[in-house]
Amino acid sequence: MKTTTNCHHCNGRxxxxxxxxxxxxxxxxxxxxxxxxxxxxxxxxAALVLALAAALWQFxxxxxxxxxxxxxxxxxxxxxxxxxxxxxxxxxxxxxDTWPVARLSAPAQGVEVYVLAGADGATLAFGPGxxxxxxxxxxxxxxxxxxxxxxxxxxxxxxxxxSELELETAHGEVLRYFVTHREVLDHRDTRPLAQPDSGRQLxxxxxxxxxxxxxxxxxxxxxxxQARI
Amino acid sequence: xxxxLPGSARRWHDLLEIAALAARIFLGGLLVxxxxxxxTLLFAxxxxxxxxxxxxxxxxxxxxxxxxxxxxxxDTEVAIRVNGPLARTRVVQTFHNASDGWQEGExxxxxxxxxxxxxxxxxxxxxxxxxxxxxxxxxxxxxxQARASGRRTALVEQQRPNLFTTxxxxxxxxxxxxxxxxxxxxxxxxxxxxxxHYGLRFPMVAAPRYIPLPTTAEEIADAQRITAPVRHPAAxxxxxxxxxxxxxxxxxxxxALRSPSHALRVDAPHANRRVxxxxxxxxxxxxxxxxxxxxxxxxxxRVALFAERGQDVDHALLMLMPPRLPxxxxxxxxxxxxxxxxxxxxxxxSIAQARAALALALRRLRxxxxxxxxxxxxxxxxxxxxxxxxxxxxVEHAARWVRKLEATGxTEMAPALAAALGGAxxxxxxxxxxxxxxxxxxxxxxxxxxIEQRLGDARLFPVGIGSAPNGHFMRKAAAAGRGSFTYIGRxxxxxxxxSALFERLEAPMLKDIELAWPDGAQADYWPRKVPDLYAGEPxxxxxxxxxxxxxxxxxxxxxxxxxxxxxxxxxxxxGSGLGTLWARHKIDAxxxxxxxxxxxxxxxxxxxxxxxxxxxxxxxxxxxxxxKTPVRPADAPLQGGQLPLNLPAGWQYEKVFGQLPTGATxxxxxxxxxxxxxxxxxxxxxxxxxxxxxx
Numbered sequence: 001m002k003t004t005t006n007c008h009h010c011n012g013r014x015x016x017x018x019x020x021x022x023x024x025x026x027x028x029x030x031x032x033x034x035x036x037x038x039x040x041x042x043x044x045x046a047a048l049v050l051a052l053a054a055a056l057w058q059f060x061x062x063x064x065x066x067x068x069x070x071x072x073x074x075x076x077x078x079x080x081x082x083x084x085x086x087x088x089x090x091x092x093x094x095x096x097d098t099w100p101v102a103r104l105s106a107p108a109q110g111v112e113v114y115v116l117a118g119a120d121g122a123t124l125a126f127g128p129g130x131x132x133x134x135x136x137x138x139x140x141x142x143x144x145x146x147x148x149x150x151x152x153x154x155x156x157x158x159x160x161x162x163s164e165l166e167l168e169t170a171h172g173e174v175l176r177y178f179v180t181h182r183e184v185l186d187h188r189d190t191r192p193l194a195q196p197d198s199g200r201q202l203x204x205x206x207x208x209x210x211x212x213x214x215x216x217x218x219x220x221x222x223x224x225x226q227a228r229i
Numbered sequence: 230x231x232x233x234l235p236g237s238a239r240r241w242h243d244l245l246e247i248a249a250l251a252a253r254i255f256l257g258g259l260l261v262x263x264x265x266x267x268x269t270l271l272f273a274x275x276x277x278x279x280x281x282x283x284x285x286x287x288x289x290x291x292x293x294x295x296x297x298x299x300x301x302x303x304d305t306e307v308a309i310r311v312n313g314p315l316a317r318t319r320v321v322q323t324f325h326n327a328s329d330g331w332q333e334g335e336x337x338x339x340x341x342x343x344x345x346x347x348x349x350x351x352x353x354x355x356x357x358x359x360x361x362x363x364x365x366x367x368x369x370x371x372x373x374q375a376r377a378s379g380r381r382t383a384l385v386e387q388q389r390p391n392l393f394t395t396x397x398x399x400x401x402x403x404x405x406x407x408x409x410x411x412x413x414x415x416x417x418x419x420x421x422x423x424x425x426h427y428g429l430r431f432p433m434v435a436a437p438r439y440i441p442l443p444t445t446a447e448e449i450a451d452a453q454r455i456t457a458p459v460r461h462p463a464a465x466x467x468x469x470x471x472x473x474x475x476x477x478x479x480x481x482x483x484x485a486l487r488s489p490s491h492a493l494r495v496d497a498p499h500a501n502r503r504v505x506x507x508x509x510x511x512x513x514x515x516x517x518x519x520x521x522x523x524x525x526x527x528x529x530x531r532v533a534l535f536a537e538r539g540q541d542v543d544h545a546l547l548m549l550m551p552p553r554l555p556x557x558x559x560x561x562x563x564x565x566x567x568x569x570x571x572x573x574x575x576x577x578x579s580i581a582q583a584r585a586a587l588a589l590a591l592r593r594l595r596x597x598x599x600x601x602x603x604x605x606x607x608x609x610x611x612x613x614x615x616x617x618x619x620x621x622x623x624v625e626h627a628a629r630w631v632r633k634l635e636a637t638g639x640t641e642m643a644p645a646l647a648a649a650l651g652g653a654x655x656x657x658x659x660x661x662x663x664x665x666x667x668x669x670x671x672x673x674x675x676x677x678x679x680i681e682q683r684l685g686d687a688r689l690f691p692v693g694i695g696s697a698p699n700g701h702f703m704r705k706a707a708a709a710g711r712g713s714f715t716y717i718g719r720x721x722x723x724x725x726x727x728s729a730l731f732e733r734l735e736a737p738m739l740k741d742i743e744l745a746w747p748d749g750a751q752a753d754y755w756p757r758k759v760p761d762l763y764a765g766e767p768x769x770x771x772x773x774x775x776x777x778x779x780x781x782x783x784x785x786x787x788x789x790x791x792x793x794x795x796x797x798x799x800x801x802x803x804g805s806g807l808g809t810l811w812a813r814h815k816i817d818a819x820x821x822x823x824x825x826x827x828x829x830x831x832x833x834x835x836x837x838x839x840x841x842x843x844x845x846x847x848x849x850x851x852x853x854x855x856x857k858t859p860v861r862p863a864d865a866p867l868q869g870g871q872l873p874l875n876l877p878a879g880w881q882y883e884k885v886f887g888q889l890p891t892g893a894t895x896x897x898x899x900x901x902x903x904x905x906x907x908x909x910x911x912x913x914x915x916x917x918x919x920x921x922x923x924x
Contacts (some may be wrong), residue, residue: 120828
């Protein structure tokens with residue numbers, strides 16, 4: 001059987017043209033079937049190229065998001081060093097509409113991130129954002145920080161009650177906070193934004209659940225930490 | 230590839246190839262992504278943020294005190310008596326305790342920014358307790374003591390010239406306590422070709438205010454005082470119904486009367502008089518009540534003079550409308566800077582009004598004008614680096630930019646004001662700053678000081694936007710900016726109001742106004758320095774003098790010629806409450822001194838003395854009413870707290886108070902998408918191979 005198929009396979013690489021006792025009809029005059037076959041092959045090839053390009057684009061996007069998040073933090077680190085040295089807030093790149101306002105670290109998780117001013121989508125791509133309208137990080141009152149659960153705030157899922165957080169302010173003050181409360185809330189619930197009457201509080205907000213594939217769900221994971229000096 | 234390989238080996242080979250391809254694609258993608266990120270980010274060294282645009286502040290969110298703690302219910306009744314350009318208003322706030330425990334309540338409410346509050350009465354059924362004027366701390370102590378000892382008590386404090394709090398304690402189970410407040414005010418009066426226009430504005434809800442950078446304990450305490458919990462609109466229908474009755478006596482035949490804010494039921498017992506009520510009986514406290522009326526053409530007086538005889542001194546109030554000045558025909562060379570507030574409080578109806586007003590204003594520019602547009606919320610952004618000529622291209626570009634403006638974020642007004650007033654001013658041009666905002670900020674004093682310091686030759690024209698603008702901010706910012714203010718409460722008012730504003734901007738002004746009082750009058754008049762008057766604006770002066778007689782000479786200077794007139798003080802109409810109005814004007818002027826650097830120790834005793842003499846609620850004095858006998862048993866607990874407010878009509882809760890930040894990227898979705906398309910690619914690859922091998 002094998003020889004029969006092979007000797008009639010005139011498009012194959014091993015076909016010499018005369019292997020069979022009779023020529024295959026495909027290899028003689030009936031070009032209609034051959035052209036159709038070729039067209040199908042070409043179509044498949046085009047679809048393959050398209051699929052690969054789409055895959056490339058998708059992976060590129062994902063890579064871009066992560067690369068941006070990672071790289072921006074390095075630039076912000078430089079801006080932070082300048083801010084700390086010069087006093088005036090430095091922008092990490094000239095056209096940035098944000099600047100670092102604090103450095104947040106979780107020693108047990110080995111995480112160090114620079115917090116930016118403003119918690120809108122454009123800012124959160126580069127780092128955790130401090131929500132306008134809440135107390136300045138390190139100040140008395142409640143400072144609310146938001147970041148993405150799959151980049152800068154992925155470590156929130158490992159925090160437990162009593163976990164330590166360290167915050168360095170632009171004045172060089174280093175404050176130690178301890179997690180007191182964790183909860184899951186709807187994004188419209190503004191209770192985590194309320195200002196306490198006394199004390200320094202840090203509220204870290206990210207999306208929940210952590211392992212969801214889709215972004216933009218309605219739930220938020222809220223970690224509250226109190227300063228202890 | 231070798232087709233002679235056995236089937237299983239070939240499959241392995243294919244799989245390997247697919248895996249290698251996938252890895253290559255993934256690495257390539259990462260590389261491209263990395264290169265992209267490098268390109269977009271890694272261009273230059275960090276640069277410094279502009280001075281002043283790092284400010285961040287607070288919109289204090291106060292939740293209803295305690296969970297499930299019953300609060301008294303509130304309804305309000307307002308009776309306004311209008312007599313010419315004067316009004317006396319009685320506001321009755323009734324606190325109703327529907328629970329079976331003892332209650333107390335605190336209510337934050339606005340009044341007109343020029344209201345002189347001089348009376349408080351606490352009414353419990355038939356029993357009336359008259360309020361006393363005290364220094365603020367003393368009044369508070371008296372209230373706290375009465376509250377603790379179980380006596381019924383009420384306290385009215387001023388937090389801002391247009392923002393007050395009422396506190397009521399020891400409301401018996403099932404009982405009501407009414408707090409009656411009375412105030413005196415002068416009305417808005419403007420004149421144009423078709424006659425005199427009067428406006429009455431009764432604010433009904435204290436809009437949430439943005440408070441930048443409260444740092445000191447005093448600032449934080451102040452922020453708490455001007456903040457109340459705000460109900461989410463989804464939590465049910467609006468609370469605090471207000472019933473309104475306006476008895477209007479214009480003294481002249483009225484030609485028109487309307488309210489852009491509420492549906493009215495109007496009675497006309499006489500050509501000069503109207504009685505106005507809400508058509509629906511009561512309206513929720515969620516937007517300002519605005520009433521406007523026009524006097525019949527040709528009938529409108531140019532002078533309104535009222536006098537009140539006193540024992541030692543007489544008090545008088547003069548409102549004088551200068552004639553329309555002839556223009557010198559030369560259009561003013563000017564630079565117009567538009568500043569638009571795009572903070573969260575402007576979201577919804579307000580930003581639509583502001584955008585429409587700005588679009589209209591841009592069309593009114595002349596080609597020889599220069600202009601710029603600045604928007605601000607948490608950060609300040611200017612359309613152009615510096616003012617540009619109002620060419621068709623530039624104006625079109627600006628109009629497109631304005632159409633795209635969205636409202637979100639905080640209200641950091643200071644950097645925007647500094648940007649609008651600062652910069653290299655062209656000495657050949659008049660700089661006019663048109664400032665569109667709802668004024669929902671808590672740091673008014675700082676901003677007024679900034680305006681005064683940076684104004685130079687510029688002029689500031691605040692345009693109050695929305696259903697509950699901060700009237701105190703509009704009036705004082707205009708005064709500090711030596712301009713004039715306008716309100717836009719609805720989209721269909723934009724055209725009329727902006728046209729009126731532009732007419733005022735383009736018409737010549739009356740400057741260097743001076744008053745010469747009759748000899749021996751010993752006139753103590755306020756404002757001491759009369760501001761420049763824009764076309765159609767009256768001169769308003771309150772005076773205390775030995776005797777209201779003789780002739781007052783008023784003079785000023787227009788672009789073409791001098792203007793002067795004489796007023797016979799003896800022909801004043803009798804008025805009441807003028808002493809209160811005079812004291813209110815004087816307190817205002819004293820507070821202005823405070824802003825220009827006079828130490829508080831000098832100003833405060835003068836204000837306290839004046840306010841105590843005229844029973845006026847002020848920054849340093851409050852009214853307190855205390856019942857004689859204790860009613861609450863010593864062992865019965867007192868429940869309650871601050872009453873929640875409605876969100877002003879047209880506002881969007883989430884834009885004002887924010888929502889929790891979004892915390893996930895699309896990376897995972899992309900990875901999933903990439904994997905799926907890669908799998909599809911692998912399938913197609915296998916198919917093409919199979920075709921090649923077996924076709």
